[in-house]
Amino acid sequence: MDFAIKVATPEKQRGACAVVGVFETRKMTESAKALDKIAQGHLKNILASGDMDGKASTSLLLHNIPGTLFKRILLIGLGKEQEFKEKIFLAAIGATLAALQKTAVTDAMLFLSDFPLKTRDNAWKVSQTVIAAANHQYRFDQLKSKPETEISNLKKLTLCLDNRAESVACEEALQRGLAIAHGMCLTKDLGNLAPNICTPAYLAKQAKDLAKSHKLKVTVLEEKDMEKLGMGSLLSVAQGSEQPAKLIVLEYYGLSKKDNPIVLVGKGVTFDTGGISLKPAAEMDEMKFDMSGAASVLGTLQAVAEIKLPVNVVGIIPATENMPSGKATKPGDVVTSLSGQTIEVLNTDAEGRLILCDALTYAERYNPKVVIDIATLTGACVIALGNFTTGLLSNDDKLAQALLAAGEHTGDRAWQLPLWDEYQDLLRSNFADIANIGGRAAGTITAACFLSRFTKKYRWAHLDIAGTAWKSGKEKGSTGRPVPLLTQFLIDQSKSTD
Secondary structure, three states, X not given: OEEEEEEOXXXXXXXXXXXXXXXXXXXXXXXXXXXXXXXXXXHHHHHHOOOOOXXXXXXXXXXXXXXXXXXXXXXXXXXXXXXXXXXXXHHHHHHHHHHHHOOOOOEEEEEHHHOOOOOOOHHHHHHHHHHHHHHHHOOOOOXXXXXXXXXXXXXXEEEEEOOHHHHHHHHHHHHHHHHHHHXXXXXXXXXXXXXXXXXXXXXXXXXXXXXXXXXOEEEEEOHHHHHHHOOHHHHHHHOOOOOOOEEEEEEEEOOOOOOOOEEEEEOEEEEEXXXXXXXXXXXXXXXXXXXXXXXXXXXXXXXXHHHOOOOEEEXXXXXXXXXXXXXXXXXXXXXXXXXXXXXXXXXXXXXXXXXXXXHHHHHHHHOOOEEEEEEOOOHHHHHHHOXXXXXXXXXXXXXXXXXXXXXXXXXXXXXXXXXXXXXXXXHOOOOXXXXXXXXXXXXXXXXXXXXXXXXXXXXEEEEEOOOOOEEXXXXXXXXXXOHHHHHHHHHHHHHOOO
C-alpha cells in the first residue's frame, strides 16, 4: 500500500472515499461537520435516523452524499470523546481498514484531525496508522497452492493534516513507520515459515541477503569455528540435530566505526523439541516460533538500515535446532561455555539460555555501549504477563527505563521484573559453576539471572518475548514484535548525547 501526507480539509477534496469520525452520542468531528455543511445537513439527518451512534470501532459507509466531491464517506465511531485514548485510536484505525477492505475502494483520505489525542502528536498518529495498515494487509500464503485469504482493494491511503507546520515531522514519521512495518513483515515471514524451510542455514542466507541489499557486513561462523572459540554451551544444544548450527553476525554502521555499537542478540532456535527433555506433543508445532528473537533482530536491522539511522548496531544470532538423538545432550551433562564457566544441564529444554550465554560472551569483542538480548525464553513469562507484555530484566536501570519508554511510545510494551542477587542462589550446582535451571519458582527471573552471569562487562537488558512473539489459535502466527520497541529505542539512542 502507498501512503501520502497532505495538508487539507475535506470541503474541496475529491476522491473515492473520505474517512471522518463521530463521537458518542452522534457528535460529529470537525471534518464531519465540514462535509455536513456542504451537504446541507445530510450527514446530521442520517445520524439522527439512528443508523450510527458513534460507539467505538463502529462504522457506517455512505454513498453519493450531495454537495461533496467524494464518492463515499466512511463514518468511524470514536466512542466517548473524553475517553478517546491511544487504544481507541488504534481500534478506530483497525475499524477503518476493516470497513474499507469490504469495499471496492482503491484510495481513501483519512483526516487525522478527527482523531484527537491529548498526549500524542500527528507524527505519532501517522507512524502508528502506517504500521497498523501494513499489519492489516499482511498475509502469509507463500506455502499454499491456492491463497485463500481476502485481499483488500485499497492501494493508497492519504493522511490529511490541518497544520502545515507538522508536515515535515509527519513525512519523517511516515518513512519511519514504513521501515518498522517492513521490519515486522520480515520478522513475521521468518517466524511463520515451516521449520523444515527456516533452518539455521536459511537464517544465515537471509542475513546475507539483507547484508547485500542494505550494505551491511555479515559474518557466519560454522560449527568448527565455534568449536575453536570454545562455544561449548551453544554447541551442546546443536549436537543432537542433523542441521549444523550457525552464529550469524550482522554489522550496521550509521556512524564512524570508532563509535561503540549497540548489540542485539537474538535467540535463533529454529525448532525446539525440548531435546531429551522432550516437550508434550500438543502445540509443539508452535516451537517453530522459537527463533522469533533472531527474526526480530533481522527485522530491526532492516528497519534501521531503511531509515539510515545515525547509530552503530551489531546483530548476533546463535541459530540451531534442539533435537533428541543419540548424540543429544543429556540431563546431567556438564558443558563449558565460551566464558569458561561450566554449566550443569539439568533440563535440555532450557536451551535458549545455553546458546545465548555464548553469544553474549562473544558480544564483548565489540566493546558495546549496551547489549540487548531478545528471546522466547520462558513459559513462566507467559504465566506472569500474558500475551500482551514483554518481560524486561536488566543490570542497568537507565537502560531499562529507555526500553520501557520506547515500548510505551510504540504500544509494544514491556514490564520490568527484578533481577536481585537473592535469586542467583536458585542456580547453584553441586557439580558445575552454575545449573541451567532454577526450579519452577520465578522461572523468568532465574533465566535472566543465568544470563546475567555472562553480561558483567557491559550494560545489558533481556527481553523475554515468549508471550508476545506469536499468537496461537485461530489467528496463529508471528506478531512481528518487538521490532517496534527495538527500532524506537534505537531511534531514541540516535538522538541521545549520552
